[in-house]
Amino acid sequence: MGHFLSSFATFFSGVLIAAICCWEVALLTLLVVPLILVIGATYTNKMNTISAAKMLFLSDAASMLEQTITQIKTVFAFVGESTAIKSFSGCMEKQILISKGEALIKGVGTGMLQSVSFCSWALIIWVGAVVVAAKKSNGGDVLAAIMCILFGAIAITHAAPDMQIFNQAMAAGFEIFQARQKILQGFSLSIPAGKMVALVGSSGCGKSTVISLVTRFYDPSKGEILVDNNNIKDMDLKFLRKNLAAVSQEPSLFxxxxxxxxxxxxxxxxxxxxxxxAKMANAHTLYHIPISTRQRLLLSP
Incomplete structure (x- = not known):
């Protein structure tokens, strides 16, 4: 971001100094800049769309590959190698098609920007020559104005890689921060002390979400959660979690x-x-046994 802002600051400083030296040349630059900005904005918008699509297909391919490698024995057991390869190849083919479109847009967009830039420089030099011929300004001032604009233009071209990075970051951020479907709406639950409660429902209805809210893995967008009439947002996070016990759907052992x-x-x-x-959990006979042998223990008669 610092390099990006520095490039634009250098460009506008160059235009300002050029206006002091020869306002005709600077005015022509300001007339050309909007055209370049329109082309650049269109190019950036197209690249944002393509980057988002590439991130989506790449994520799908990576997820599918990870699942296949993790469950490789299951894949082999059901002779699913061909299906896995076909699924991965399908994701890659989509990626190739998008990359071809990206290459086309990059080529056309860059070509248009370069063409406009070359035409602009030819026009600026011609206007400078006309101004000198009309004796409205001397050659030194015109040359100084052109050089200021030149260095400003060079600086602005250095911001192009930053724009590409911004595009990729925006595409990745869209996947992370896009609006999600709300799971719990109008949900209200009161549990008296010492009472056993079961949350029952179909997959994805929000059972695990309730536990995540109570343990403050994330906070509700609206409403509040009270424990002994105390909002858990006002409690120390470590204190809250230290006084809660939770077993996940897929418990893991260290x-x-x-x-x-x-x-x-x-x-x-x-x-x-x-x-x-351990006795309360009926595991008091197991807690001295290394985890590496727990599968043998469970299989033993």
């Missing part, structure tokens, strides 16, 4: 023993507290 994993919930717990927690 490397080490079961005992080490139980201690993650309370690093200050002593041996007796860990054993009591």
């Amino acid at each position: 490397a080490g023993t079961i005992k080490d994993n139980i201690r993650v919930g309370n690093m200050d717990a002593d041996e007796q507290q860990i054993e009591n927690a």
